[in-house]
Amino acid sequence: MRPKNLTATVRQRRLGAELRRLRQQAELTTAQAGVLDGSSQPRISSIESGRYAVGADRVRALARSYSCTDEAYIDALTEMTGGRTRGWWEEYRGMLPPDTIDLAELEHHAVSMRASSVIHIPGLLQTRAHAHAVIGDVVPPFAPHEVEHRVSYRIKRQVVLYGENPTPLSVVIHEAALRMGFGGPEVTRAQLKHLLDVGELDHVTIKVVPFGAGTFPSSGASIHYMAGAVPALDTIQLDTDHGAAFLDAQPQLVKYRTVLDRMEACSLEPAKSRDLIRRVATDL
Structure with missing residues (x-):
């Protein structure tokens, strides 16, 4: 299980915000998205707030669930996955x-x-x-x-x-x-x-x-x-x-x-x- 981020960075919060926008464009609630993702409403909320370090595979799965077909955009989102960059x-x-x-x-x-x-x-x-x-x-x-x-x-x-x-x-x-x-x-x-x-x-x-x-x-x-x-x-x-x-x-x-x-x-x-x-x- 991926750990929750105690303090999400701006970049992590941005990834969550983009996933929230995709879900809202698909006119899905967090509960409905949780069912499609095989997780739960709290988990979707944690992902969208940047508190949960989501992986590239899950981002692609969520994008499919939200009917997003912009591959360049999805690829860019996957580059933002994982925890904060340790620079x-x-x-x-x-x-x-x-x-x-x-x-x-x-x-x-x-x-x-x-x-x-x-x-x-x-x-x-x-x-x-x-x-x-x-x-x-x-x-x-x-x-x-x-x-x-x-x-x-x-x-x-x-x-x-x-x-x-x-x-x-x-x-x-x-x-x-x-x-x-x-x-x-x-x-x-x-x-x-x-x-x-x-x-x-x-x-x-x-x-x-x-x-x-x-x-x-x-x-x-x-x-x-x-x-x-x-x-x-x-x-x-x-x-x-x-x-x-x-x-x-x-x-x-x-x-x-x-x-x-x-x-x-x-x-x-x-x-x-x-x-x-x-x-x-x-x-x-």
Whole structure:
């Protein structure tokens, strides 16, 4: 018997939510699904809440019971089965909030990523000094050891951009984020140089929205969009003052894909964006 997960990760809860959507589309109750699955209503509920580590064979059986014929989607769901991925981020469990840790697991499994930010440099592109300046100035303040844990975690997340199979990343940054000056001139210069260096990687695209672009959608929020194996399994992470918010409803995915497309349309092309970053660094 597979054990119940005491604390389901965002990825595990997402698998359960997708199975719930399939069941509801088939117009079946959890009791009826339990009969078809040869289990029980409580077991189906546990699977759908992410508390039960369901296997690939059961996911395929449930998909058949729910009359799902999208093989690519089913294959993607089976890749999400089992317990939580035991990656490097597990060393931070108990030190940082669960949703913060779950972000690294989602990034690890993403096939591509998009991000936008107006005030801050996206976490995947921050230098250690920049991250320290930002994290060290939150309200209420973190204890020194908490700051160090969060900074080291943020830097380790960047492993997805390097190695043999790096994850493609496309970022839109507003000129305001380049000029905020977090940590002072020296930290900012190093941060801007880092943007220029990372922007030279073939799989990383950095575009800047200049002040002259005027209004644009979602100007008050940072967006982190992680693409799944199929579009239906994409995930959005929004930064809020009370922590990370994860969105995965299809209307939300469509909305934020459109928002990011429109923000990219307002931004400069990568070469002109690099020129602007250099000018900002020179102005410091």
